[in-house]
Amino acid sequence: MDMYMEEILEHYKHPRNRGTMADADITFSDSNPLCGDEVDVYLKLDNKKTIAEVKTEAKGCAISQAAASMLTDTLRGKSLEEVRQLKNQFVFDLLQIHLSPIRVKCALLALIAIKKGIYQYLGTTFTDENN
Amino acid sequence: MKTTIPPSIKNDFPIFKRKIHGKPLVYLDSASSSQKPRQVIDTIKDYYEKTHANIHRGVYTLSEEATLAYEDAHRKVARFINAKFKEIIFTKNTTESINLLAYSLGLELKKGDEILLTEMEHHSNLVPWQQIAKRVGAAVKFMKVSQEGELVIDNKLFTPNTKIVAVTHISNVMGTINPIKEIIQKARSIGAKVVIDAAQSAPHIPIDVKELDADFLAFSSHKMLGPTGVGVLYGKQEFLEKMTPFLYGGDMIKEVKLEDTTFNDLPWKFEAGTPNIAGGIALGTAIDYLTNIGMHSIDQHEKELLQYAHEQLSKVKGITIYGPRDLKKKAGIIAFNFEDIHPHDVSSILDTEGIAIRGGHHCAMPLMKVLDIQASCRLSLYLYNTKEDIDVLVKALEKVRKVFK
Numbered sequence: 001m002d003m004y005m006e007e008i009l010e011h012y013k014h015p016r017n018r019g020t021m022a023d024a025d026i027t028f029s030d031s032n033p034l035c036g037d038e039v040d041v042y043l044k045l046d047n048k049k050t051i052a053e054v055k056t057e058a059k060g061c062a063i064s065q066a067a068a069s070m071l072t073d074t075l076r077g078k079s080l081e082e083v084r085q086l087k088n089q090f091v092f093d094l095l096q097i098h099l100s101p102i103r104v105k106c107a108l109l110a111l112i113a114i115k116k117g118i119y120q121y122l123g124t125t126f127t128d129e130n131n
Numbered sequence: 132m133k134t135t136i137p138p139s140i141k142n143d144f145p146i147f148k149r150k151i152h153g154k155p156l157v158y159l160d161s162a163s164s165s166q167k168p169r170q171v172i173d174t175i176k177d178y179y180e181k182t183h184a185n186i187h188r189g190v191y192t193l194s195e196e197a198t199l200a201y202e203d204a205h206r207k208v209a210r211f212i213n214a215k216f217k218e219i220i221f222t223k224n225t226t227e228s229i230n231l232l233a234y235s236l237g238l239e240l241k242k243g244d245e246i247l248l249t250e251m252e253h254h255s256n257l258v259p260w261q262q263i264a265k266r267v268g269a270a271v272k273f274m275k276v277s278q279e280g281e282l283v284i285d286n287k288l289f290t291p292n293t294k295i296v297a298v299t300h301i302s303n304v305m306g307t308i309n310p311i312k313e314i315i316q317k318a319r320s321i322g323a324k325v326v327i328d329a330a331q332s333a334p335h336i337p338i339d340v341k342e343l344d345a346d347f348l349a350f351s352s353h354k355m356l357g358p359t360g361v362g363v364l365y366g367k368q369e370f371l372e373k374m375t376p377f378l379y380g381g382d383m384i385k386e387v388k389l390e391d392t393t394f395n396d397l398p399w400k401f402e403a404g405t406p407n408i409a410g411g412i413a414l415g416t417a418i419d420y421l422t423n424i425g426m427h428s429i430d431q432h433e434k435e436l437l438q439y440a441h442e443q444l445s446k447v448k449g450i451t452i453y454g455p456r457d458l459k460k461k462a463g464i465i466a467f468n469f470e471d472i473h474p475h476d477v478s479s480i481l482d483t484e485g486i487a488i489r490g491g492h493h494c495a496m497p498l499m500k501v502l503d504i505q506a507s508c509r510l511s512l513y514l515y516n517t518k519e520d521i522d523v524l525v526k527a528l529e530k531v532r533k534v535f536k
């Protein structure tokens with residue numbers, strides 16, 4: 001049962017930074033074909049460099065939604081460069097639960113969508129989903 | 132009629148000795164892939180220990196024995212669905228069987244020709260046709276699915292341009308049993324060929340291709356107690372004789388010259404290269420096992436369990452069941468959602484109780500759209516399931532509710 005701890009469920013039931021953003025500088029949509037989880041991310045920037053505001057719209061399981069909620073709470077004030085280099089472990093540390101290999105994909109959906117969005121904004125291609 | 136399959140049948144399946152998170156395994160995902168009886172597992176072991184050699188090549192003892200056993204497996208499958216030996220082609224799985232047809236029949240289509248499918252197809256009976264149609268400029272049309280999960284048969288879709296009708300016998304999501312006899316007759320009246328995806332029917336109900344008058348029928352060994360890596364394609368001999376092969380190479384030839392080749396006789400014309408010999412022979416053992424119990428008994432057993440599962444699940448607060456409400460139109464598959472909890476969360480928590488059910492889109496994304504859901508849970512039954520399995524599930528659902536309350 002350790003996958004469904006209090007804190008995960010709390011974020012799932014009351015997700016932070018939920019919604020859309022009309023004037024976002026970066027938007028990106030991604031999905032996980034295995035379970036049909038979907039996420040839309042919106043980032044607003046300061047000086048084209050730092051994340052000022054972040055919103056997500058997510059449909060899916062508790063793990064993917066809680067991960068999106070926890071992750072987005074940490075992004076304000078971070079530079080694009082910092083976020084671009086975030087490791088998958090960053091999300092695992094936030095969640096603090098043991099994930100089976102299949103559920104890892106759910107947990108990383110938001111992070112990877114955000115990174116893909118940033119790479120696209122910077123005009124480069126995101127390649128390394130496994131770091 | 133009382134079910135003739137006793138719960139002790141689980142003893143034939145070694146996997147049921149396994150504990151999952153310390154609990155006995157409750158396996159409710161046979162529509163995805165079935166478990167294997169010891170007889171099937173032993174066949175594979177025995178084959179490699181005592182008989183293995185390549186087939187249709189050597190004249191020495193081992194090669195002859197392997198060839199005979201592999202051919203005999205084709206005969207068993209032929210008898211199982213009332214077909215002829217020449218009409219049974221072994222492939223890798225249902226998906227490859229359908230691709231064989233898409234390439235062999237589909238590439239002969241012309242602009243303006245139509246392929247008729249349904250909205251409830253598994254991706255493997257949809258994507259091959261869709262992609263081949265794009266290449267040749269044919270149109271793909273779809274029979275609609277009602278909110279109750281039943282096919283809406285619209286006569287207007289059967290036109291003189293319809294060349295291929297490809298339909299699943301039983302929906303892998305909702306268990307809907309489609310009226311394929313009626314569809315086959317309609318296709319016949321306009322001269323279209325009919326492909327039946329029997330992946331979910333051949334393992335569970337008696338099939339007689341002569342009685343159905345099906346032109347082609349495909350299924351997978353791994354869903355009917357056999358090993359993975361073997362599929363079956365049945366085709367009427369008169370069509371198979373005329374069709375071009377899908378894969379070329381060794382074993383499918385009679386005579387090769389540098390400039391041209393004479394293809395082998397049926398069914399080998401469609402089995403290029405060294406096949407899954409052990410797997411094919413073990414499929415034969417699986418068919419023996421099923422036949423021994425009797426497909427009518429298996430069907431009966433699953434019908435009783437389906438009814439029980441429906442009754443018990445319907446009592447659980449917050450359950451939504453998809454598919455036909457009339458259980459006579461439904462096989463042993465139940466798609467459902469529980470409260471508004473994502474199916475992956477439901478199945479993750481059930482897993483901690485030793486229960487294996489599927490959560491997701493079940494390789495039928497267009498159908499999810501029709502039902503207006505993102506995903507669902509799915510339980511599916513087979514001969515080794517018991518009422519107790521259902522009771523364990525129902526109890527565990529209360530635990531899921533507690534976690535998310």
Ligand SMILES: Cc1ncc(COP(=O)(O)O)c(C=O)c1O
Nearest residue numbers: 224225226253255303328330351
């Ligand atoms: C109705 C249906 N068709 C086709 C398939 C594909 O079978 P396979 O993966 O063995 O090719 C499945 C398997 O889930 C199925 O349920």
